[in-house]
Amino acid sequence: MAEVTxxxxxxxxxNKKFPxxxxxxCGHGIVLGSLVRSIHQLGLTKDEVVLVAGIGCSGRIxxxxxxxxxxxxxxxxxxxxxxxxxxxxxxxxxxxxxxxDALSIGGNHFIHAARRNIGVTALILNNNIYGMTGGQSSSxxxxxxxxxxxxxxxxxxxxxxxxxxxxxxxxxxxRSTVLHVKLLDRIIVTALERPGFNLVEALTPCxxxxxxxxxxxxxxxxxxxxxxxxxxxxxxxxxxxAQRNARVPIGIxxxxxxxxxxxxxxxxxxRLQEGAS
Amino acid sequence: xxxxxxxQRFELRLSGLGGQGILTLGKVLGAGxxxxxxxxxxxxxxxxxxxxxxxxxxxxxxxxxxxxxPKPEQLDLLVAMSQEACNLYYRHLKPGGLLLVDxxxxxxxPTNIYWGLPFTSLAVQKLGMPQAANMVLLGALxxxxxxxxxxxxxxxxxxxxxxxxxxxxxxxxxxxxTHARKKYPDAQEQWTFS
Amino acid sequence: xxxxxxKPNRRNERAIFALGNEAVVEGALLAGCSFFGGYPITPSxxxxxxxxxxxxxxxxGVFIQMxxxxxxxxAVIGASLAGRKAMTATSGPGFSLMQEHIGYACMAEVPLVIxxxxxxxxxxxxxxxxAQGDVQQARWGTHGDHPIIVLSASDVHECLEMTxxxxxxxxxxxxxxxxxxDEITAHTREKITLPEPGSFEIFTRxxxxxxxxxxxxxxxxxxxxxxxxxxxxxxxxxVTGLTHDVHGxxxxxxxxxxxxxxxxxxxxxxxxxxxxxxxxxxxxDAEILVIAYGCVARSAHLAVVQAREKGLKAGLIxxxxxxxxxxxxxxxxxxxxxxxxxxxxxxxxxxxxxxxxNNGRAQVRTLNRVDGQIITPGQILKLLQKV
Numbered sequence: 001m002a003e004v005t006x007x008x009x010x011x012x013x014x015n016k017k018f019p020x021x022x023x024x025x026c027g028h029g030i031v032l033g034s035l036v037r038s039i040h041q042l043g044l045t046k047d048e049v050v051l052v053a054g055i056g057c058s059g060r061i062x063x064x065x066x067x068x069x070x071x072x073x074x075x076x077x078x079x080x081x082x083x084x085x086x087x088x089x090x091x092x093x094x095x096x097x098x099x100x101d102a103l104s105i106g107g108n109h110f111i112h113a114a115r116r117n118i119g120v121t122a123l124i125l126n127n128n129i130y131g132m133t134g135g136q137s138s139s140x141x142x143x144x145x146x147x148x149x150x151x152x153x154x155x156x157x158x159x160x161x162x163x164x165x166x167x168x169x170x171x172x173x174x175r176s177t178v179l180h181v182k183l184l185d186r187i188i189v190t191a192l193e194r195p196g197f198n199l200v201e202a203l204t205p206c207x208x209x210x211x212x213x214x215x216x217x218x219x220x221x222x223x224x225x226x227x228x229x230x231x232x233x234x235x236x237x238x239x240x241x242a243q244r245n246a247r248v249p250i251g252i253x254x255x256x257x258x259x260x261x262x263x264x265x266x267x268x269x270x271r272l273q274e275g276a277s
Numbered sequence: 278x279x280x281x282x283x284x285q286r287f288e289l290r291l292s293g294l295g296g297q298g299i300l301t302l303g304k305v306l307g308a309g310x311x312x313x314x315x316x317x318x319x320x321x322x323x324x325x326x327x328x329x330x331x332x333x334x335x336x337x338x339x340x341x342x343x344x345x346x347p348k349p350e351q352l353d354l355l356v357a358m359s360q361e362a363c364n365l366y367y368r369h370l371k372p373g374g375l376l377l378v379d380x381x382x383x384x385x386x387p388t389n390i391y392w393g394l395p396f397t398s399l400a401v402q403k404l405g406m407p408q409a410a411n412m413v414l415l416g417a418l419x420x421x422x423x424x425x426x427x428x429x430x431x432x433x434x435x436x437x438x439x440x441x442x443x444x445x446x447x448x449x450x451x452x453x454x455t456h457a458r459k460k461y462p463d464a465q466e467q468w469t470f471s
Numbered sequence: 472x473x474x475x476x477x478k479p480n481r482r483n484e485r486a487i488f489a490l491g492n493e494a495v496v497e498g499a500l501l502a503g504c505s506f507f508g509g510y511p512i513t514p515s516x517x518x519x520x521x522x523x524x525x526x527x528x529x530x531x532g533v534f535i536q537m538x539x540x541x542x543x544x545x546a547v548i549g550a551s552l553a554g555r556k557a558m559t560a561t562s563g564p565g566f567s568l569m570q571e572h573i574g575y576a577c578m579a580e581v582p583l584v585i586x587x588x589x590x591x592x593x594x595x596x597x598x599x600x601x602a603q604g605d606v607q608q609a610r611w612g613t614h615g616d617h618p619i620i621v622l623s624a625s626d627v628h629e630c631l632e633m634t635x636x637x638x639x640x641x642x643x644x645x646x647x648x649x650x651x652x653d654e655i656t657a658h659t660r661e662k663i664t665l666p667e668p669g670s671f672e673i674f675t676r677x678x679x680x681x682x683x684x685x686x687x688x689x690x691x692x693x694x695x696x697x698x699x700x701x702x703x704x705x706x707x708x709x710v711t712g713l714t715h716d717v718h719g720x721x722x723x724x725x726x727x728x729x730x731x732x733x734x735x736x737x738x739x740x741x742x743x744x745x746x747x748x749x750x751x752x753x754x755x756d757a758e759i760l761v762i763a764y765g766c767v768a769r770s771a772h773l774a775v776v777q778a779r780e781k782g783l784k785a786g787l788i789x790x791x792x793x794x795x796x797x798x799x800x801x802x803x804x805x806x807x808x809x810x811x812x813x814x815x816x817x818x819x820x821x822x823x824x825x826x827x828x829n830n831g832r833a834q835v836r837t838l839n840r841v842d843g844q845i846i847t848p849g850q851i852l853k854l855l856q857k858v
Contacts, residue, residue: 015718016718016720017720046707047703047704047705047707048703050702050703052549062709063709063711063720063721066707067707068702068703068707068708069707069708069709069710070549070552070702070709070710070711071709071710071711071712071713072545072548072575072712073545073571073572073575073712076541076542076545076571076572078545079537079541079542079543079544079545079546079549080545080546080548080549080552081549082508082535082537082542082545082546082549083506083508083535083545083546083547083548083549083550083551083552083553083557084549084550084552084553084702085549086506086533086535086546086549086550087506087533087549087550087553087554087555087557088553088554088701088702088703090703091553091702091703108538108539108542109538109541109542109545112537112538112542265527265533268527269527269528269530269532272527272528273528276528303660304488304660307488307660308488308660311486311488311661311662312483312486312487312488312662317661317662318488318660318661318662319659319660319661320488320659320660320661321655321658321659321660322658344661345769345770345772345773345776345848346769346770346772346773346847346848347626347655347659347661347766347769348655348845348847350847350848350849
């Protein structure tokens, strides 16, 4: 416990007024804890870390941390992060977004950040709903589930963030739930260590806005659902094919090496300067 | 050698079809006049879908003094590299303004007072390069316009166009200059400057 | 036969024959711009194209083509926060997309420059034709009450000059600065002389000098402009588009909200004199004053010269600052004139401002053209003769 307290004192802002905005049972705090542990484990300094956040519950996480924090506009966090990283590749740029943030309003920026392999770690906190505005459907709200804007059930199909990131060319794609904290820590550490665009999707429950309307009596039921349905890729492979569809695969989906955009830019510059001299 | 001249406001339009190199010509001519000859020049151009196949136009206002209004109002010289351009812009010539056409392409001039040289067929027949017609025209302009020194235009060619095409372009330029001198030895005396 | 005279400045090594858009690039690089994020759109595209060629040749230059104009300005804000002098360039529809982030830059006080080469609108409008329809959008396009600086240029040299000034003002006041050009100004080629380095004043944002633990990122001061550290320099603070307190933390406490809003306005308002650029021609005894900006100011200049030749007491005020509207500079000149003529390529966007500051002393006549063509000197002269 003492160790946790130390981390809190070191990495969270002392002069920021609490209480925080997150509801009881929300998984966002778990992601924040995981992120802080990962940064600590890697020995990154607070000065070199830039935490860029979008709009929504996830967007409010940044302000509590004692890094360079930029709370941006809805859906556009990756664009700010792209500018920051290109302007100063020495910074460790981490982007926190929600599902509505990253995939609905920011979907275009998301696929392009993945395509251009800009050196940022993108953390998407997927709770399948717009939490802060009161529970409207997002592009990851599962088909048929109920939200304030889909009172008769979501008619549209939802995005699978992992599949989308893969298709857009991301070189590192991983997913965990906030229940699988060790996996979450591990994939965030790996993502932070690697060059280029790294995507980590964290499934996190929103009981207040999603669970209550979709037959989860308590938030604990949502964690239980993760426990039952989220399966590591190797375990999933052992299941009979008919049972796989109902499960949510977690783990590392893509891990490839490639130069980041900012590295390529440095190479371009030296090529041009050689040509000029 | 031509004398340096004081110009009040000389308005020139290069017109033709997209692909004839009108815009490139405008830039080289303008840069030659502005940088090598030291005039003030405002060069504007028609810009849009028409720049890719339809009508194409580059306008220059040339003066020894600073230029306020950048567009031509009444042309001193209209160069038409297509029949359509000739038809369309002839009415913009000021009274006493002069018309120069590519007479291998413009078969019908609205007036009998004009200068004509077959820029395009010269480029095709003598150089085998239809796309060099604009530089043949530039050579001719270096003769027709009393305030242009041929060597300034050659310098401008060197500075503004790819070195890969320089030799061909210089050949085309010389071709135009020679033909213009031969056919219109007195051209420069026909100007009345307001 | 014309007289023989000595040619003016034959072959100046620093002279170039350049488009207005090229001059913008020269001005930006002179001002120290090292980051461009953009999306191609006619008639501003040459700025992006030339930046794409020039910036990677610099030691620290970055050009990035983003997926749209929202992303472009997002990247520019990010780069500016990281300490760069950064800009974007766009036109009509792209400028509309940027409005959200213009507001962010106002609120978070991020220095940056946006060049908007105006084309005919609304919507896709006339992509290749000039217009001046974005003037009030530049002032009020983003939501919420906010101050902003909007400049304009009317010829190729001014494109360079006003781009430098745009960067200086952005850096000095920690504000987005919008430079409004029009298709004609952007696409006219003229001779300009590249200034010697050092011949222009170049202003760079003031960084905090106190130790990080003493740093209060949005602290109140006489100047009203807080010092700005780059990300990663040890001054860890919170940047947000939310209304924030002096620490940058979100707040809705009325007194803190009020303080922020008042400071945002005050930091621009109290330096009116530093931000207003107008150019006078024959104004001293003018009874008829033409007020114009952008390419139309060039038509107006010729019209005023011609009017003087005809014995009319006409003068011209060319606006190089559009907002904050240069009221003090105008009021002095308007006192003794009978008629104010405002020609513009919209249905009357600056004439509103002229009427607002005029206080009914002089008659205001507008001359509006929205057919994608420049207002000619002849049109203006005709009106001058009529009034």
